[in-house]
Amino acid sequence: MSAQRAGGGGRGRRAAGGAAPPSPGRGREEAAWGLLLVLLTLAAYATALRAGFIWDDPDYLTENPLIETLEGLRRIWFTAQTPQYYPLVFTTFWIEEKLWGLHPLGYHAVNVLLHGAGALLVWRLLRRLEVPGAWLAGAIFALHPVQAESVAWVTERKNVLSGLFYFLALGGFLSFEEKGGRRRYTLALALFACALLSKSVTATLPAAALVILWWRDGTVRARSAIALLPFFILGAASGFFTAWIEVNRVGAAGPDWSLGLLERLLLAGRVPWFYLGKLLWPAELIFTYPRWEIRAGDPLAWLGPGGILLAAFALWRWRERLGRGPAAAGLYFLVTLGPALGFLDAYPFRYSFVADHFQYLAGLGPIALLSALLARGRERLGLGARAGMAGAGALLALLGLLTLRQGRIYRDEGALWRDTLAKNPGSWMAHNNLGHLLARQGKTGEAIRHYREALRLRPGHANALNNLGNALLHQGKIAEAEAALRRALAAEPGHPNARNNLSQALLAQGRLNEAVSELESLIRREPRYAPAHANLGSALLLMGAPMTKAAEHFTRALGLNPRLAEARFNLALLHTIQGNHAEAIALLREGLRHQPDDLATRQLLAWELATAPDAKLRNGPEALRLARGAALGDDPQGLHVLAAALAEAGRFEEALRTARQAAARAGSAGLKEDAERIREAISRYERGEPLRSPAR
Incomplete structure (x- = not known):
């Protein structure tokens, strides 16, 4: 939005769209510039393409059972079972899961391509509006490192997908403004609906359109305002629904969101300056920035809103000299940032009031203004095209290299949280999440140190207490684990993981009735919480309850989350004990599809394939392959399974050697019953007979 163009008054409709179609030569040139823009985007995000999955990706994708089946697709659209109601985003994940499973490269490639397509649309949209430096603006939008969080983080498919529809809808509405036509209008409204179904922050589009129309024409015609009314209604409905979801489903309620109106005004005055600063000087970009303390009694807190008022006064005072461009860029920036200014509660405000991905669309205002100023400045200084291209190339190369470097922190969760803590040591969230990662890697001692540091920074934090309790339980x-878990529940009585883990602490102490009571209470409160059903099934078995009762809970757990390995394994084990070998094998094969490296599942499937009484179910070569991969060192059970697979394959000498080794290991470990069972198998191998499980 150039200052020179904006000061020139209105123009006719035809001029807004360009007077004539490009010649073939012009078309090839534009295609070359477009291809260059896409290639630059791919180069800048080369490190992001090699990234893995990080925070929130399990909830959105890798552990989301809804992306697997047609029933899941129905639930994505017609229920509120996803973390947020953005069905187009989850539909893209549903499709991609069918194409490349859960390999991260495909998801990252789609994010990068969507972002590149958005940058192309930015260029074309600004060019249509005759903004000087339009291609440069599109390239800066594509390559600026503040965009890396939106592109390199798979969960932020929300931003790049909604951004694509946002620019398409905006372009569609401007086309309707210039040429009219019900079809153009309907298409623009439908594209806007797609943007909202990808991320509701795009609800600001009609307000942004008004700003553009005012900048272009110097006024907003009543016809245009009326045409935008359905956009405003649709956007408001989506925004209020998302705000309700954030508070009532996601959990954006409590002391962290208890700012008063005056504090929110001060916050709204500070946020835009922070984002503008990161656009102009993108240093020390952090996944989680320090959370500000907003105090009305602090004189410095008034600098932000005061600065906005002063800037608004200056733009108005010198509007004849500056034109409408700077004011329009600033208005677009503020309007598009509106959902992130602090007036609406969002769950991430628990950690920080700002995040790079919050300004994915809003940053276009200052970017367009800067590009226009650079283009006009080159003309006024009399610099040639080569000098301009050299300057633009240097700027884009710098931004691209910064984005390439920024993309490295997204290669895995460990890199992300360590980079966050290096730049923001006070991030209790990063300590807690790094601890959770270390615990999954078996580094329990290191994990506990990070949990304790998180609790030092944030005393009484329920998640950290729950994770600490779980780690102590594994130690x-x-x-100590029970005490930590009870403190977590005191801080947050509805915390499902803490109550679930408390039940496991009670089971470990033999307090079966208390454990079952906790799990039943949890299921009454959270009937769709799959781990509680899985653990209740296990607890009922320990209490000697009928197997059918336990099986009901295992089945329910799998219905809620088909990737819950423990529930699937236990249900398969029940089928094995009951002689339902076909059902057990089917469950175990499905389990390996989800977790191909799970040793317990591989071991039990190898046992079934080697010993099932029905010859149609047995598969000696496959049993042997699975058993070899699941037999670890001195584990007597693994060696016992391997011996059974060798016998089924007719290799009785090897089966005998392996079984005798298993019996010796079981005996030295004091596992008398296991040793006796293995010796019974040895007697069969000596007779040249493979093992057979009992038939139903």
């Missing part, structure tokens, strides 16, 4: 410090 066998049951009493």
Whole structure:
């Protein structure tokens, strides 16, 4: 939005769209510039393409059972079972899961391509509006490192997909403004609906359109305002629905969101300056920035809103000299940032009031203004095209290199949280999440240190207390674990993971009735919480309840989350014990599809394939392959399964050697019953007979 163009008054409709179609030569030139823009985007995000999955990606994708089946697709659209109601985003994940499974490269490539397509639309949209430096603006939008969080983080498919529809809808509405036509209008409204179904922050589009029309024509015609009314209604409905979801489903309620109106005004005055600063000087970009303390009694807190008022006064005072461009760029920036200014509660405000991905669309205002100023400045200084291209190339190369470097922090969760803590040591969230990652890697001691640091920074934080309790449980410090978990529940009584883990601490102490009571209470509160059903099934078995009762809970758990490995394994084990070998094999094969490296599943499937009484179910070569991969060192059970697979394959000498080794290991470990069972198998191998499980 150039200052020179904006000061020139209105223009006719035809001029807004360009007077004539490009010649073939012009078309090839534009295609070359477009291809260059896409290639630059791919180069800048080369490191992001090699990234893995990080925070929130399990909830949105890797552990989301809804992306697997047609029933899941129905639930994506017609229920509120996804983390947020953005059905187009989850539909793209549903499609991609069918194409390349859960390999991260495909998801990252789609994010990068969507972002590149958005940058192309930015260029074409600004060119249509005759903004000087339109291609440069599109390239800066594509390559600026503040965009890396939106592109390199798979969960932020929300931003790049909604951004694509946002620019398409905006272009469609401007086309309707210039040429009229019900079809153009309907298409623009439908594209806007797609943007809202991808991320509701795009609800600001009609307000942004008014700003553009005012900048272009110097006024907003009543016809245009009326045409935008359905956009405003649709956007408001989506925005209010998302705000309700954030508070009532996601959990954006409590002391962290208890700012008063005056504090929110001060916050709204500070946020735009922060984002503008990161656009102009993108240093020290952090996944989670420090959370500000907003105090009305602090004189410095008034600098932000005061600065906005002063800037508005200056733009108005010198409007004849500056034109409408700077004011329009600023208005677009503020309007598009509106959902992130602090007036609406969002869950991420628990950690920080700002995040790079919050300004994905809003940054276009200052970017367009800067590009226009650079283009006009080159003309006024009399610099040739080569000098301009050299300057633009240097700027884009710098931004691209910064984005390439920024993309490295998204290669895995460990890199992300360590980079966050290096730049923001006070991030209790990063300590907690790094601890959770270390615990999954078996580094329990390191994990506990990070949990304790998180609790030092944020005393009484329920998630950190729950994670600490779970880690202590794995260390066998049951009493300490129980104490931490009860503190977590005191801080947040509805915390499902804490109550679930507390039940496991009670089971470890033999307090079966208390454990079952906790799990039943949890299921009454959270009937769709799959781990509680899985653990209740296990607890009922320990209490000697009928197997059918336990099986009901395992089945329910799998219905809620088909990737819950423990529930699937336990249900398969029940079928094995009951002689339902075909059902057990089917469950175990499905389990390996989800978790191909799960040793317990591989071991039990190898046992079934080697010993099932029905010859149609047995498969000696496959059993042997699975058993070899699941037999670890001195584990007597793994060796016992391997011996059974060798016998089924007719290799009785090897089966005998392996079984005798298994019996010796079981005996030295004091596992008398296991040793006796293995010796019975040895007697069969000596007779040249493979093992057979009992038939139903």
